[in-house]
Amino acid sequence: MGHHDDHGHHHEHDGYQAPPEAIALRVKALESLLVEKGLVDPAAVDAVVDTYEHKVGPRNGARVVAKAWVDPEYRARLLDDATSAIAELGFSGVQGEDMVVLENTPEVHNVTVCTLCSCYPWPTLGLPPAWYKAAPYRSRVVIDPRGVLAEFGLDVPRDKEIRVWDSTAELRYMVLPERPAGSEGMSEEALAELVTRDSMIGTGVPKQPGKA
Amino acid sequence: MNGIHDLGGAQGYGPVYVEPNEPVFHGDWERRVLGMFPALFATGQFHVDEFRHAIERMSPLEYLRGTYYEHWLHAFETLLVEKGLVTADELERGQPASAKAASPALTPAMVDGLLASGASARMDEEKAARFAVGDRVRVINRNPGGHTRMPRYARGKVGTIALDHGAFVYPDTVAHGKGAHPQHVYSVSFTATELWGKDAAPNDTVRIDLWDDYLEAV
Numbered sequence: 503m504g505h506h507d508d509h510g511h512h513h514e515h516d517g518y519q520a521p522p523e524a525i526a527l528r529v530k531a532l533e534s535l536l537v538e539k540g541l542v543d544p545a546a547v548d549a550v551v552d553t554y555e556h557k558v559g560p561r562n563g564a565r566v567v568a569k570a571w572v573d574p575e576y577r578a579r580l581l582d583d584a585t586s587a588i589a590e591l592g593f594s595g596v597q598g599e600d601m602v603v604l605e606n607t608p609e610v611h612n613v614t615v616c617t618l619c620s621c622y623p624w625p626t627l628g629l630p631p632a633w634y635k636a637a638p639y640r641s642r643v644v645i646d647p648r649g650v651l652a653e654f655g656l657d658v659p660r661d662k663e664i665r666v667w668d669s670t671a672e673l674r675y676m677v678l679p680e681r682p683a684g685s686e687g688m689s690e691e692a693l694a695e696l697v698t699r700d701s702m703i704g705t706g707v708p709k710q711p712g713k714a
Numbered sequence: 715m716n717g718i719h720d721l722g723g724a725q726g727y728g729p730v731y732v733e734p735n736e737p738v739f740h741g742d743w744e745r746r747v748l749g750m751f752p753a754l755f756a757t758g759q760f761h762v763d764e765f766r767h768a769i770e771r772m773s774p775l776e777y778l779r780g781t782y783y784e785h786w787l788h789a790f791e792t793l794l795v796e797k798g799l800v801t802a803d804e805l806e807r808g809q810p811a812s813a814k815a816a817s818p819a820l821t822p823a824m825v826d827g828l829l830a831s832g833a834s835a836r837m838d839e840e841k842a843a844r845f846a847v848g849d850r851v852r853v854i855n856r857n858p859g860g861h862t863r864m865p866r867y868a869r870g871k872v873g874t875i876a877l878d879h880g881a882f883v884y885p886d887t888v889a890h891g892k893g894a895h896p897q898h899v900y901s902v903s904f905t906a907t908e909l910w911g912k913d914a915a916p917n918d919t920v921r922i923d924l925w926d927d928y929l930e931a932v
Binding site: 525526528529530531532533534535536538539540541542543545546547548549550551553554555559594595596597598599600602615617618619620628629631632633635636637638639640641642644645647648650653654660661662663664665666667668669670671672673 | 719720721722723724725727728729730731732733736738739740741742743745746747748749750751752753754757766769778781782784787790791794799800804805808809810814815816817818819820821822824825826828829830831832833834835836863864865867877879882883899901906909910915917918919920921922923924925
């Protein structure tokens with residue numbers, strides 16, 4: 503088991519709990535039953551895991567953002583029909599079938615959530631982090647977005663609109679953050695390195711050029 | 715249903731805990747649960763909204779205590795038994811009652827193609843859109859006991875149609891085997907003050923994706 507917390511001190515307040523061994527055994531029993539019944543091929547399970555552990559992740563989304571920063575025509579296509587524009591870079595599929603890209607501007611800061619479950623744009627951002635799926639974020643970001651963003655280190659001026667997108671349907675949202683000042687002349691590849699996962703959720707902003 | 719899953723606007727859950735250098739999976743059991751998801755969906759035996767509803771039907775205590783992949787495990791077990799793919803006894807004993815009866819719907823060779831294509835819920839509309847961008851609408855006050863994607867914090871609130879996303883499968887029926895009944899989904903913009911009262915930041919908004927049937931003209 504990769505993550506054990508014997509003290510359990512953050513269990514009470516974050517909704518995240520390291521699983522007891524019983525859960526691992528239950529999963530093993532279920533999979534072996536399904537394999538024996540001929541319903542599941544464990545090699546197919548391996549292939550799915552490999553995809554999301556090693557091939558799909560927020561570096562995909564960062565490439566989309568960087569391209570939009572350097573290519574105005576791509577940016578226009580991305581904002582008009584995100585699913586097609588993202589597919590141009592080879593990213594598509596499960597939990598990204600119908601994408602919408604939200605453009606941050608000097609007037610609007612976008613942030614995404616799924617209050618009812620944990621919907622998230624897998625092809626561009628990978629699987630969601632635990633906090634995105636847990637009760638504190640899902641409950642609070644709609645009623646207290648400024649408080650939540652402050653916990654992430656973002657202070658949004660009160661005259662700027664925070665626009666929270668609750669993905670209650672099958673649209674999957676990704677934020678196009680503002681290109682950081684001082685990034686003029688940087689290559690698309692170098693720009694992609696500035697794009698963080700949280701900047702595409704809306705709980706962060708891109709890294710500043712020249713900083714780690 | 716007015717379940718524990720419907721968390722928007724609830725208070726008391728504390729600060730957001732961001733795990734430093736979080737791995738994609740916290741243990742091998744999480745990998746197996748994630749991987750079983752497309753393998754089981756490929757059987758065509760259950761719909762994603764049935765899956766969500768199986769999670770919504772968890773006891774509130776179990777829901778809050780359990781992590782994301784525990785919710786999934788619970789939904790697998792629930793639906794496999796309800797659909798007759800395994801019996802409760804088999805699940806209990808971890809042994810099949812009879813010899814191998816099926817062949818896996820998802821083979822390794824199919825995985826890349828399936829994950830890259832996905833399964834869009836977009837469909838041709840069954841009924842025309844009743845609203846247009848800019849229209850003022852109210853979310854109806856309804857409390858269905860089954861599956862719905864109409865969060866409680868939006869009910870009775872007035873907003874403006876910001877986007878028409880086109881027509882999608884209707885979760886309230888498809889989750890209960892009552893057909894897809896595709897209808898328009900809109901991104902509806904609500905002011906924070908409409909949702910939460912006058913103490914909310916005056917410029918902030920929340921956009922919620924809502925199906926045509928969830929709305930009425932103002």
